[in-house]
Amino acid sequence: MTNRRMFDVPRYATRQVAEQVGLELQLALWAAIDLRAEKGQEMDYLQVFExxxxxxxxxxxxxxLNRQEQPQHEVSFYVDGVETPLDGVTLWVMDSGTYCTMLFPDEY
Incomplete structure (x- = not known):
């Protein structure tokens, strides 16, 4: 059995995310996850984006603001080119082992 890298499986967004979050922002959040993985950072199965x-x-x-619980991690960054910035919105990205899903917390 090989060790797979966290979040290195097919990726999906819920219908609600697809309708309410611009594609450029969705892609920026996936890219933030990819960057952390490329740096070899230990990642929790649940990534929270505020x-x-x-x-x-x-x-x-x-x-x-990207944060996780285990191991504790928190980093802030800015995303350029977002046509309609979102305020007061939280998104989760969860790795189930088979696929990853971007969703709103109330969709869980």
Whole structure:
């Protein structure tokens, strides 16, 4: 049996995420997961993304806080090019072992 890298399985978004979260933001969140995996960081099966808007020079920027419980990890970053930044929104990305799903917490 080979050790697989976390989040290295087919990826899906729920219908609600597909309808309410722009594709550019969805791709940025997947890319953040990929970057952590490439760096060899230990990742929890549940990645939490808290989205907020930060205003800089009268322009809204999409701010993202990515956190996990085991091992404890928390990092913030900004996503450029988000047409409609989301504020006060939380998304989960879960790795079931067979596939990964991006969903809203109330969809679980």
């Amino acid at each position: 989205l907020s808007v930060e205003w800089v020079d009268d322009e809204p920027l999409q701010k993202v």
